[in-house]
Amino acid sequence: MIPRPFEYHVPRSLPEAIALLGEHGDAAKLLAGGHSLLPMMKLRFAEPGHLIDLGKLTELKGIRETDGEIRIGAMTTENELIWSELLQSRCPLLVEAARQISDPQVRYRGTLGGDISHGDPGNDHPALMLALDASFVLLGAQGERVVPADGFFLGTYLTLLEAGEIMTEIRIPTPAAGTGYCYAKLKRKTGDFATAAAAVTLRMSGGAVSAVRIALTNVAQTAVRATDAEQALLGKPLDEAAIDEAARLAMGACDPVEDLRGDVEYKTAMAGEMTRRALATAYARAAH
Numbered sequence: 001m002i003p004r005p006f007e008y009h010v011p012r013s014l015p016e017a018i019a020l021l022g023e024h025g026d027a028a029k030l031l032a033g034g035h036s037l038l039p040m041m042k043l044r045f046a047e048p049g050h051l052i053d054l055g056k057l058t059e060l061k062g063i064r065e066t067d068g069e070i071r072i073g074a075m076t077t078e079n080e081l082i083w084s085e086l087l088q089s090r091c092p093l094l095v096e097a098a099r100q101i102s103d104p105q106v107r108y109r110g111t112l113g114g115d116i117s118h119g120d121p122g123n124d125h126p127a128l129m130l131a132l133d134a135s136f137v138l139l140g141a142q143g144e145r146v147v148p149a150d151g152f153f154l155g156t157y158l159t160l161l162e163a164g165e166i167m168t169e170i171r172i173p174t175p176a177a178g179t180g181y182c183y184a185k186l187k188r189k190t191g192d193f194a195t196a197a198a199a200v201t202l203r204m205s206g207g208a209v210s211a212v213r214i215a216l217t218n219v220a221q222t223a224v225r226a227t228d229a230e231q232a233l234l235g236k237p238l239d240e241a242a243i244d245e246a247a248r249l250a251m252g253a254c255d256p257v258e259d260l261r262g263d264v265e266y267k268t269a270m271a272g273e274m275t276r277r278a279l280a281t282a283y284a285r286a287a288h
């Protein structure tokens with residue numbers, strides 16, 4: 001199918017983009033990499049009368065570290081995440097995960113901001129943002145607000161973003177040196193979304209877990225944190241029994257829907273297995 005006709009706008013500045021959003025209201029959609037929006041338009045699940053392309057807004061690009069945070073422009077692509085020496089050394093979890101997203105074509109165009117804003121529980125960045133304790137900068141006509149990733153994802157394709165707002169930046173507290181990390185993703189083939197995936201960040205101190213965050217992809221209406229599993233691990237050594245128990249508790253956070261990737265039982269079991277693998281790898285990578 002081809003999309004319905006629409007008017008195409010290319011703002012040259014953020015204020016111009018915000019003004020266009022205000023002018024066209026619900027009839028407008030922002031266009032980033034287009035790798036989620038354009039397929040939806042072709043299927044006529046989305047029928048915007050106005051497309052506002054963010055592609056010329058160079059202020060939405062770039063990766064830098066400031067005030068103990070890594071700040072990433074929303075229009076930064078998956079490949080730019082992968083190629084970033086700053087992320088490779090300071091936040092390798094994001095690099096490891098971006099490498100597992102779709103295929104090279106999608107990674108050249110798809111953006112971090114688009115992946116998060118889309119609110120698709122099958123997308124990988126939402127769970128990564130929860131595991132990294134990120135926050136998002138949202139700009140609207142009334143000004144800017146900064147919201148934590150925890151609480152941003154409200155349901156499938158539903159986030160805290162208001163009509164008229166643009167996500168401009170993603171902020172990630174720079175992980176402390178020695179933080180263990182892993183993104184374990186099960187997918188059927190290159191280019192597929194996760195059947196289930198787990199993002200883990202982990203710190204060890206004196207032989208015990210001193211900090212841990214676990215978040216899961218594509219096993220509920222939104223990306224979810226496995227908080228019961230996190231609580232069970234804190235303050236204890238990370239032996240095999242602890243990992244098994246955390247995997248069991250993570251399965252309790254799952255509420256997947258059956259589809260071609262598997263039934264509810266299988267997806268839940270795979271979320272447990274991905275949690276187990278991600279914890280074991282994060283432990284091996286953490287400073288002890």
Ligand SMILES: Cc1cc2nc3c(=O)[nH]c(=O)nc-3n(C[C@H](O)[C@H](O)[C@H](O)COP(=O)(O)OP(=O)(O)OC[C@H]3O[C@@H](n4cnc5c(N)ncnc54)[C@H](O)[C@@H]3O)c2cc1C
Nearest residue numbers: 030032033034035036037102110111114115117123124167
């Ligand atoms: C074959 C295929 C396989 C894929 N596999 C995966 C995968 O395994 N994992 C994964 O994570 N993703 C996957 N994707 C999705 C891909 O990563 C998309 O690029 C991503 O979901 C959306 O980013 P985008 O820049 O393309 O956004 P767009 O498609 O342009 O926009 C998506 C939505 O977000 C809104 N939006 C975009 N930018 C902003 C912003 N800055 N502020 C506010 N709203 C904004 C748009 O209005 C739109 O509603 C796949 C896509 C394809 C086509």
